[in-house]
Amino acid sequence: MPYFDAASAAPLHPVARQALLAALDEGWADPARLYREGRRARLLLDAAREAAAEAVGCRPDELVFTSSGTTAVHAGIAGALSGRRRVGRHLAHSAVEHSSVLHAAAAHEAAGGSCTEVPVDRSGAVDPAAYAAALRADTALACLQSANHEVGTEQPVAEVAALCAGAGVPLLVDAAQSLGWGPVPAGWSLLTASAHKWGGPAGVGLLAVRKGTRFSPQGPGGEREAGRAPGFENLPAIVAAAASLRAVRGEAAAEAVRLRALVDRIRSVVAERVPDVEVVGDPVRRLPHLVTFSCLYVDGETLLHELDRKEFSVSSGSSCTSSTLTPSHVLKAMGVLSEGNVRVSLPRGTAGADVDRFLEVLPGVVAEVRERLGAPVSAPPSPAPAASRVVDALGRRCPIPVIELAKVIGEVAVGATVTVLADDEAARLDIPAWCEMRGQEYVGEEPADRGSAYVVRRLG
Amino acid sequence: MPYFDAASAAPLHPVARQALLAALDEGWADPARLYREGRRARLLLDAAREAAAEAVGCRPDELVFTSSGTTAVHAGIAGALSGRRRVGRHLAHSAVEHSSVLHAAAAHEAAGGSCTEVPVDRSGAVDPAAYAAALRADTALACLQSANHEVGTEQPVAEVAALCAGAGVPLLVDAAQSLGWGPVPAGWSLLTASAHKWGGPAGVGLLAVRKGTRFSPQGPGGEREAGRAPGFENLPAIVAAAASLRAVRGEAAAEAVRLRALVDRIRSVVAERVPDVEVVGDPVRRLPHLVTFSCLYVDGETLLHELDRKEFSVSSGSSCTSSTLTPSHVLKAMGVLSEGNVRVSLPRGTAGADVDRFLEVLPGVVAEVRERLGAPVSAPPSPAPAASRVVDALGRRCPIPVIELAKVIGEVAVGATVTVLADDEAARLDIPAWCEMRGQEYVGEEPADRGSAYVVRRLG
Missing domain, CATH: 3.30.110.40 (TusA-like domain)
Known part of the structure; x- marks a missing residue:
């Protein structure tokens, strides 16, 4: 049963599992306590923070663990906006950010702030000049993902970071999809990530805030994690997250090459074998493991259902899938087809044979769905031309x-x-x-x- | 190495460990997805919600999983206050609530709301009449813990709930310390709890909101957990939390009797063998596993350190322990001695022999610390009486x-x-x-x- 939805949640990495088990025994106590179980927990927490900070490329005291990538984004945006409230209440972000960023932006607007959404091109990337044009004298914060979660396109983070630095605006980079593959280019002021996207356990996010960035944590205070993430530390999961981040980084270079080739194969074979298909996202500047395409005359839910019956697990940005009735805001911002949309994101270790089988199965599945819907099979017949x-x-x-x-x-x-x-x-x-x-x-x-x-x- | 600080964090229950391991394999995928891994995760999530709701005594659709007890308290208080904003912005809570409640109250005051702190008696309990007197026409929410986390005293929840109902004020009960021992008396409108207090894993809290309670989630929105807890569900931990809650409840009656007898032994032997000691908290209406006492002429940090050297892990509400320089707000509100304070909270399965050994060791440790500090050994000598x-x-x-x-x-x-x-x-x-x-x-x-x-x- 090939699982091709790593961008939603990656299966647990063996190192994460091993570290989690060890930490369940060694790290269940309160790291704030003075007795030996507490001191042992504190050592584990400190070591995890050092390992994660090294992978992120920051100082350990710049990084806290949150309960998810979403809470890291919410806490990061709220704290940065509040820290620069005297400058203004304007927030800039790309149109293709993760929903956690868009939800935080909506909450900011509801509270009287203002937002600018920077458009993207047809590949899903922002234009640095367009991003710079969105920065204003009252811009408190800018947000840009490192790479898009739906189409895999990498954003020009280094260029945008330089432009933000020039404008004196801190940049928050949501690195949820890319951190397992490598560090984010320098220049960010805040960085967020999510462990279950790189093969770590659920329940752990990262929030890094560079020294010198104005930051005022919002919501009820707390003593833990520098007051930036309330609640008892989820230590076993934190230990597993840090250990697996180090492990996947060690394997990243080789695995990226392998998966990149598999994705290239999907990109070309899908375009070749499936009629009326649009493969979207940047073909080169992209995440190694992710590809998205849309099939004309097909509805996403039926397609997912049929692929599931053939034992392939993929996701879709089409409307009518699961609980959502509107198509993906990412596809919409790119101006590409949203119907019959399929996102394939390969977990580490995906076998080439599974990808081959997927490519064999897909054209028939698409054709079958189209036939059932009465879609045109090839070029439509041309009777005598009529009026409009x-x-x-x-x-x-x-x-x-x-x-x-x-x-x-x-x-x-x-x-x-x-x-x-x-x-x-x-x-x-x-x-x-x-x-x-x-x-x-x-x-x-x-x-x-x-x-x-x-x-x-x-x-x- | 007897660990006597279950009230901070209980060691993982074997059922929690087992369930967590199984769910790491079966429940890592996104429960919002349509493919088989997602459907399997959804089934696990639904089953966990049903089990937890049964233990809490509510409907499954009234309960959501949060990332900790603290976030459950923060989300519950913020949502309830906002839901009743038209009624007013007054919050009532006891003086001995957990810091998560006090932090939420402080944030509410900072945002322009008002709070009333209901005092407690020398045993740590609120007087229901005094609680009722704190309710006003503009009271949006009342908070009362089920039992105190530092001294074990049970609060008169049923009486206060009835008075709140009479006044039309919803009552939030923080059941963090008691939920593993049994359900909270009926009458609450909101209930919060924390899995790692009952032997579940860290990273899971419960927030139950009764149908009919006005509730407006605060902060950035989200699709998960009815919009009340943002971020990807920590499913393996949720499964482990629900399974262990059911397991500890099954053992609770017998274990409560056993631990209650051990705590009674501690209460009487400490009072007998340690001079100048005050055993605090209600001796009868209390949690089964928790006792707190304060030793005159002793500082808490040294006492904890010496007990740790003898391999006993306990906590303290004294000042100068760990990072805090002020004594416990609970002991302060009770008006009892805070110096030389020791909290003993027995994990399930604590051996009577370990308690006996603690009671043998304690008097000598206290005497030694006193001697080092130059404290009066017995009644002070009485030279000729002098002036003031x-x-x-x-x-x-x-x-x-x-x-x-x-x-x-x-x-x-x-x-x-x-x-x-x-x-x-x-x-x-x-x-x-x-x-x-x-x-x-x-x-x-x-x-x-x-x-x-x-x-x-x-x-x-």
Whole structure:
């Protein structure tokens, strides 16, 4: 049962398991106590902090352990914003940050602060100049991920950090997806990460705050972790997190080369064998283990379900998967197709044979789903060109509106339009993306009695 | 090496260890995902929630898992205060709550709210009538622990809950110390607990919010745990927490009887064999496994250190232990002696022989520490009574001011006074407590050039 969703949660690394077991015996006591069990716990905590700080590239007293990557992000953003409140209450962040950053930004706005979302290009990367333009005299903090969690694209952290330094604005780098692969380029003021993304246990995040960065912890105080992470230290998990970070870093260089080749194979074979597919994200400046593609005329939930039946576990940024009804904000910001979206993120040690099998299975699964949905199999038939047409897809969920559009585009004259009436949120993203993939012109969106009218002009 | 500090952190219960190991293999994936690893994680999470809810006595959808007892308290208080913001911004809590409650209260006051601290009697219990008197028309929330973490005294939760219900005020019960021993009496609106106190792993707290309680989660939002606890679920630890709660509950009745008898033995033997000792807390309405006593003329840090050398691990509410320089707020609120304070909290399975050995060792250790400090060995000698005297203990740390007072009280005439000049914070608590123990009159405190002047009248 190949598990290809390491970007959600990596299976526990053997070193993490071993360290966790040892620390359950040695590190359950309160490290704040003076007796021997407490002193032993304190030694373990100090050693874990040193190991994690070395991997992050900071001083041990700059790093605290939080209860998750999300709480590290929340505490980091809140503390940095408050520490620079005199400067202003403006927060800059990219449009493709992890939801924990977006939630913190929303909370900041709800509390009267202001935010600027820096757009990304079609590969998912921010343009450093565009980022610099978002910095203002009252900018208290800037946030930029090291690499994107949905499409793998690396962000120009070093360039943005230099621009932030020039503007005197501290930069928080969310390194959740990349820290297991290597250190973040210098220049950050705050850094966050999450252990279960690199093969450590759940329940541990990292928050590093460089000396000299103004920081005022928010929420009720506490004595533990320099007042930056309340609650009893989850010491066994912290020990396991630090030990596994060191272990995965030791293996990172070789494993990155291997997984990068596997992902390159997925990128090329998917584009080759699956018709009407868009492989997204930067093909070169990317995480070694992650690739995302979108299949036209397919809905993400069915695709995931069918792949699961074939024993492949992947995730999707499409709407209608699990609890969410809106497509991924990352795909949306990139302006790429969101329907039939599949994210493959390979855990360390993934066998090449499993990837091969996935590539054998995938085209058939996609074809099967398309057939069931009545999607066009190849180029649509071209009867006598007709005048412009209206397609009513109201009440129909993604990918039906695009499938209906594809069915009739060949039936109108070149230069004439197809207007798709749709009220599914994903259509707003997927119809323009389809036009780009198909070389048709997306004229625009008009309000309608129900939903919207999306106008497409046939170019060829 | 007998470990007698279960109230700080209990060693991991074997069932917790077993469940944790199994869940590391079965429950590392994201329970929000649709593939099989995710579905399996979801099943484990649901089962853990049901087990924990049954132990708490609530519906599964009323309970969420947090990253610690402290974060459960912080989230519970913030959410309840915000949910009832229209009613008012007043918070009532006892003077002897855990520091997590006091920190949340301080944050509430810093944000413009108001708080009332309900006093306790000399046993550490609140008077329900006094609690009711603290409730106001604008009281948004009341907090009361189920039992005190430093002296073991049980609070009159049922009575206070009824009074709160009558006043229409929700009651948050911090059940961190008692939940492993049995359910909290009915009537609470919110309940919090911490797994590592009952033998579960670190990294798991419980927050239960009764349906119908107005609750508005604070801080950045999130999809997990009903929006009440952000971050990826620490599933292996959650599974271990729920399994161990069920296990310790199964053993609780028999083990409580056994530990209660051991604690009774400690209470009586300490009072018998150690001169000048005050055993504090309610002798009957108390946690089964916890007892606290204070030794006159002894400093807590040295006592802990000496007991540790004899291989006993206990904690202390005295000042000068570990990082804190002020005596325990609990002992202070009770008005009992804080110097030479020792808390013994027996883990489940504590052998009677270890308790016996502790009781053999303790009197000698206390005597040795007293001798080193030059404390009066028995009743002080009585030379010719003299006029009132002044003792200068400025710059001397606890327990020196009380030792100096004890040395000279026999030298003044009955009816005359001894004035102790002291600038150590603990003196404010310990000199009145000594007077009460010794049947002398504490006249009061007067400001002095440096520190304070504490006036004591000799009665006999």
